[in-house]
Amino acid sequence: MIYIDGHHVVGAYTLKEADGTFRIVKCKSGPHTGFEAVVERLGHAQHPAHYGHGHGGHGEDSGHGGNGGHGGSGGSSYVGKTHWGNQGHGH
Template identity: 70%
Template sequence: MNSIAFLFFFVIAAAFAGHGHDNAHYKFEYGVHDPHTHDHKSQHEHRHGHDVTGGYTLKEADGTHRVVKYKSSPHNGFEAVVERVGHAQHPAHYGHGHGGHGHGGHGGATSYVGVTHWANQGSEGGHGHGY
């Protein structure tokens, strides 16, 4: 997501660079809050001439929120401040937990959704490595 947002920004900036758009103005924003997929993100941006300000937020897989505020100008270039808000939550581990590859065991799966503590992994817990 970050690389796509930054790539989008630089493509737009390159398209307008040096083409006499000194008075270019735009403003946009959007947000997604999907309780089914737990996708939570938003972005906003404003351009006035050569100066651009904006930011975006997104919910990380570990439960924290990334908040990015950025600005760009011909004099200072691109500047971004990235902040992580909240406390990371450890993943729950799901799977058979015994054996290994070829011995009836499987690797298992990891989920960060709705987790507030480690799941009980016990002494038999494994990660499917077979040793």
């Protein structure tokens, strides 16, 4: 929410981060102080999810000629689906 009173602006918002924590931003602005923001983080970050261990049917014996860049040792995901996935870029 943002409140405007003449030359002074005061506002705050809360954002849920991808790691499960919450970011709280409180800000204010005035003609003599300029823009000021205080950022807090609440909660404990969660560990990233682990995907695949080479047993997904895309390994060496899947008919792709070697491992074909599929399967293998798996990997770790540190972020969820990005906003680019819904905008038709690259696919």
